[in-house]
Amino acid sequence: MRLDSDSSTPDDVAKRAAQLRLEINRANRLYYVENAPELDDAEWDARMQELLAIEAAHPELQSPDSPTQRVGSPPAAGFDEVVHPVPMLSLGNVFDEDGFRAWYKRVLDYLELEKAPMVCELKIDGLALAITYRDGVMERAATRGDGERGEDVTANVRTIRSVPLTLDGPAGEIPPVVELRGEVFLPNSRFAALNAEREEAGLPAYVNPRNSASGSLRQLDSSETAKRPLDMFFYALGYVEGGEEPSSHWDTLQSMQRWGCRINDWTRKAETIEGVMAAIANAGEIRDSLDYGIDGVVIKIDSLSLQRRLGFVGRDPRWAIAYKFPAEQAETTLKAIHINVGRTGALTPWAELEPVIVGGVTVGRATLHNKDEIARKDFREGDRVVIQRAGDVIPQVVEVSPKNNRGADSKPYQFPDTCPSCGTETVQSEGEAVTRCVNATCPAQFERLLEHFASRGAMDIEGLGERVAQDLPRLGFVSNIADIYRLHERKAELLELDKMGETRVDNLLSAIEASRFQPLYRLLYALGLPGIGSESAEWLSRRFSSLSRLLEVTEEELLAIDGIGPVVASTLINYFGIEQNRNLIDNLIELGINPIDDTPEPSADHPANGATFVVTGRLESMSRSEAQNRIKTLGGKATGTVTKKTSYLVAGAEAGSKLEKARRLGIPVIDEAEFIAFMDDGVVPEVSAPDDH
Numbered sequence: 001m002r003l004d005s006d007s008s009t010p011d012d013v014a015k016r017a018a019q020l021r022l023e024i025n026r027a028n029r030l031y032y033v034e035n036a037p038e039l040d041d042a043e044w045d046a047r048m049q050e051l052l053a054i055e056a057a058h059p060e061l062q063s064p065d066s067p068t069q070r071v072g073s074p075p076a077a078g079f080d081e082v083v084h085p086v087p088m089l090s091l092g093n094v095f096d097e098d099g100f101r102a103w104y105k106r107v108l109d110y111l112e113l114e115k116a117p118m119v120c121e122l123k124i125d126g127l128a129l130a131i132t133y134r135d136g137v138m139e140r141a142a143t144r145g146d147g148e149r150g151e152d153v154t155a156n157v158r159t160i161r162s163v164p165l166t167l168d169g170p171a172g173e174i175p176p177v178v179e180l181r182g183e184v185f186l187p188n189s190r191f192a193a194l195n196a197e198r199e200e201a202g203l204p205a206y207v208n209p210r211n212s213a214s215g216s217l218r219q220l221d222s223s224e225t226a227k228r229p230l231d232m233f234f235y236a237l238g239y240v241e242g243g244e245e246p247s248s249h250w251d252t253l254q255s256m257q258r259w260g261c262r263i264n265d266w267t268r269k270a271e272t273i274e275g276v277m278a279a280i281a282n283a284g285e286i287r288d289s290l291d292y293g294i295d296g297v298v299i300k301i302d303s304l305s306l307q308r309r310l311g312f313v314g315r316d317p318r319w320a321i322a323y324k325f326p327a328e329q330a331e332t333t334l335k336a337i338h339i340n341v342g343r344t345g346a347l348t349p350w351a352e353l354e355p356v357i358v359g360g361v362t363v364g365r366a367t368l369h370n371k372d373e374i375a376r377k378d379f380r381e382g383d384r385v386v387i388q389r390a391g392d393v394i395p396q397v398v399e400v401s402p403k404n405n406r407g408a409d410s411k412p413y414q415f416p417d418t419c420p421s422c423g424t425e426t427v428q429s430e431g432e433a434v435t436r437c438v439n440a441t442c443p444a445q446f447e448r449l450l451e452h453f454a455s456r457g458a459m460d461i462e463g464l465g466e467r468v469a470q471d472l473p474r475l476g477f478v479s480n481i482a483d484i485y486r487l488h489e490r491k492a493e494l495l496e497l498d499k500m501g502e503t504r505v506d507n508l509l510s511a512i513e514a515s516r517f518q519p520l521y522r523l524l525y526a527l528g529l530p531g532i533g534s535e536s537a538e539w540l541s542r543r544f545s546s547l548s549r550l551l552e553v554t555e556e557e558l559l560a561i562d563g564i565g566p567v568v569a570s571t572l573i574n575y576f577g578i579e580q581n582r583n584l585i586d587n588l589i590e591l592g593i594n595p596i597d598d599t600p601e602p603s604a605d606h607p608a609n610g611a612t613f614v615v616t617g618r619l620e621s622m623s624r625s626e627a628q629n630r631i632k633t634l635g636g637k638a639t640g641t642v643t644k645k646t647s648y649l650v651a652g653a654e655a656g657s658k659l660e661k662a663r664r665l666g667i668p669v670i671d672e673a674e675f676i677a678f679m680d681d682g683v684v685p686e687v688s689a690p691d692d693h
């Protein structure tokens with residue numbers, strides 16, 4: 001049945017939409033979870049297009065669990081904080097069989113049992129997520145964060161095709177509220193493709209799949225996330241309201257799979273230490289053939305009642321342990337040592353290597369850390385060296401191989417005394433590992449600054465990545481930051497270069513144009529002011545509100561800002577004292593790059609100014625982030641932990657341990673209405689002495 005909208009009744013349309021959702025969801029499940037595709041791409045696409053058309057014509061039929069939601073929604077303002085109802089734990093680690101045996105013995109001793117069956121799972125190198133389903137419908141997805149509080153990334157997780165938007169299963173089996181946990185990751189095969197695209201677009205490459213999964217999941221624009229092929233394996237129940245709990249971890253996994261959640265099919269039971277060790281050996285063997293990174297095996301006691309008896313030591317459960325694989329090492333030849341000059345002039349040595357595969361990834365360069373490290377380990381060009389990759393760490397050169405044979409012409413590496421870019425003599429301050437070029441007009445530093453200026457989080461100029469940031473100054477197009485806003489005048493010359501096609505030139509110029517409207521704090525961060533990260537840039541922006549005002553700033557004014565210490569204050573004053581820097585800022589203002597921060601200044605006489613707040617629980621009229629923002633706007637502090645110094649605890653619905661702690665410490669507790677009156681009208685809440693019954 002295909003609908004012709006002129007002749008169909010609203011009822012038909014609703015039915016058709018429901019039918020399409022059913023078919024698409026089923027197809028997704030077969031494809032992503034069960035690896036048994038039913039529809040081909042064209043058939044799937046036809047259904048999706050029809051459903052999108054129906055939902056566009058009948059907004060009343062839109063629903064958050066519709067598969068169309070997987071294409072993402074417009075940018076969110078940020079991520080709301082989520083308090084995990086049950087903390088997301090960390091795991092203890094062991095690194096060898098002895099360590100594992102010791103752990104298992106402690107478990108058995110604690111339980112006074114002879115044996116306790118276990119389940120082994122691959123430890124996927126991704127990001128932990130907790131997804132709550134209410135009445136079988138995805139309600140919220142949160143990152144692990146610090147284990148107690150994560151970020152609400154629901155809109156982004158909806159775009160991950162292997163994550164069910166609705167659970168299905170036998171009637172009555174799915175609990176009314178259930179939180180499922182698992183690991184989200186970017187497959188290795190798609191990681192390479194994603195990086196190739198980024199390079200094409202002039203964006204910096206991601207270091208590894210884990211890093212790109214994290215970047216993808218935390219996109220503010222979920223339609224961006226939708227373009228990233230993230231994937232997920234489920235591995236645990238977080239918490240359950242109602243419904244019957246399975247008796248073992250193994251059964252939990254089976255239930256989740258029935259509900260449509262993807263479980264890693266390597267997962268296996270083991271009754272004995274030998275069984276576990278065999279599983280670990282197997283995981284080590286297949287590791288390189290997997291399309292995702294693993295860094296070990298997680299072993300869990302299978303029985304949930306035994307898990308409860310075992311409980312926790314600190315933050316680690318006693319009933320689970322991670323057996324970590326050793327860092328993967330390989331031997332290769334150190335072809336040459338190069339020096340990279342960073343934005344702040346730091347000279348970082350790196351090794352050009354004979355390409356070698358380590359942990360399934362080809363490594364052609366690795367870090368050598370700093371001058372002293374090279375001297376201490378006596379790395380020389382031409383040496384055979386041992387390199388390693390561990391988890392998300394950048395590959396590093398560990399040591400000279402014991403099998404290395406040096407020829408007669410081998411010489412210790414001479415770390416340069418001068419900057420390889422500008423030739424200025426380098427300096428190494430007492431007690432600092434870093435060697436620096438202190439030339440303010442160093443070309444290499446400028447190229448890095450340009451790249452930083454254009455980066456995400458700064459001015460976000462797509463197309464101005466590492467390569468272009470090198471080319472523009474070297475070809476004489478840009479000699480200071482302000483020049484990029486004059487680049488459009490030289491479009492014809494840019495096109496003549498025939499380095500970039502017309503489309504790329506157009507895209508670059510329009511991205512530069514769009515960046516004019518970035519807020520002041522971003523511009524301040526982008527300028528790379530010494531000591532100013534993105535957070536302190538916000539303080540400066542809010543306090544001084546314009547570039548011209550900043551040029552007049554005094555040291556006293558800077559020191560009055562919370563979070564700016566004497567060192568940063570004096571380097572900033574120095575920075576603004578240098579004529580070149582003042583000229584740059586004047587230039588930007590002349591070119592119309594002059595954003596004004598009109599966030600109201602905290603009024604010194606608002607009673608919230610200087611007070612410290614903790615917001616907990618669910619507020620009706622605003623999110624917790626909004627509440628925290630209002631506090632900061634008025635000059636108060638919003639923190640996450642109740643201490644003796646807390647002035648007020650703002651308690652929303654379902655406030656938990658923080659409320660208890662505030663009562664215990666005698667911290668004044670106010671409700672949402674009191675909080676709003678306080679913020680809006682400066683009505684200081686009347687706080688009765690805490691009762692101590």
Ligand SMILES: [Zn+2]
Nearest residue numbers: 419422437442
């Ligand atoms: Zn230099």
